[in-house]
Amino acid sequence: MDNRELAAFLRGRRESLLPAEVGLPGGSRRRTPGLRREEVALLAGVSVNYYERLEQARAPRPSPQVADALAGALRLSAVEREHLARLAGHLAAPPEEPVPDEVRILxxxxxxxxxxxxxxxxxxxxxxxxxxxxxDFSRAPDRNALRLAMRTGVCSSPDGDFARQAASDLRRAAVRHPDDPEPAVLARAMAAVDPAFADGWRSHDVRSRPVLRKRIHHPELGAVDVDCHLLAVPGHDLRIVVCTAEPGSPSAAELARLAGRQPE
Incomplete structure (x- = not known):
């Protein structure tokens, strides 16, 4: 278990949760954002001292039952619950697997x-x-989508959601594969050049956004705005990204031409 990662994740989720979201009065004398430590401890049924030591990275590993109680108190999503379980050492790293044939067929x-x-x-x-x-990924010396975006500028996200989602993904990857230094190395490189990524990395936010807007800078088509739909592959540490454009938009016409179809 990485005590500092666990502490930072709990603190980040606590500070992002409004009292009203858990049925508590907000009040006007709160000096810090989100819930107080004693409120989380009360909701989770643990001692205030133990929870404080968790956020100080000084407490022993929470049991599965305590981790589940903390997840309920902090209103964690399914993705966040899994992340907490891995931080607490209750889930092993998923094995490296080949791409399933059904994914390639799809x-x-x-x-x-x-x-x-x-x-x-x-x-x-x-x-x-x-x-x-x-x-042409088959000829690319490096097929990492984030390094490709940094190196070539082929993809961008005006609202910063792409960078924040990348930070979330790498934060989860670092915990899912603790013996692999690559996620942390890549995160440091991204944080140095992208403020939105740096902000997402600091927040320890591991939530998933199902759709991201990207701008693809194509050498012939110019700027193409696409919605990237993220689809999880059940039972695998993979996601499928499907790029679509708003119907009737100039970008949709460009995608149709790219595919050899008549624009709608």
Whole structure:
């Protein structure tokens, strides 16, 4: 268990939770954002001293029952509950697995640009339309989507959601694969050049955004705005990213031309 990671995650979730969200009065004398430590301890049924030591990285590992109680007190999502369980040492690192055949088949059958990412944002499978829109992954010396974006500027996100989601993904990857230094190395590189990523990394927010807006800078098509739909692959540490554009938009017309279809 990484005590400092666990402490920072609990503190971040506590500070982001409003008293009204757990049925407590807000009051006007709160000096810090979110819930107080004693309120979380009360909701979880643990002693205030123990919870304070958890946030100070000085407490022993919480049992599965205590971790579950803390998850309930902090109103954690399913993704956040899994992250907490891994921080507490209750789940083993998932094994490295080849890309399932059904994922490759799905990518080939989709009529939109799509690719598969592992936990570290390495592109491990893709269809022809994704290669035409983003890059020829088969010839790319580095297929990591984040390093590719940093190095070439091929993808951007005006609202910063892409960077914040990347921070969330790498934070989870660092915990899911504690013996792999790559997520932390990549996170430091991203934080040095992207303020939105740095903010997301500091917050320890591991929630998932199901759809992200990206701008693809294509050498021939110009700027193409796409919605990236993130689909988890059950039983695997993979996600499928499907790129679509708003119907009737100039970007949708460009995607149609890329695929050899008539724009709608």
């Amino acid at each position: 990518l080939d059958r989709l009529g939109e640009p799509a690719y598969a990412l592992d936990a570290k944002h390495d592109v491990v499978a893709w269809n022809e339309l994704a290669a035409r829109l983003i890059t």
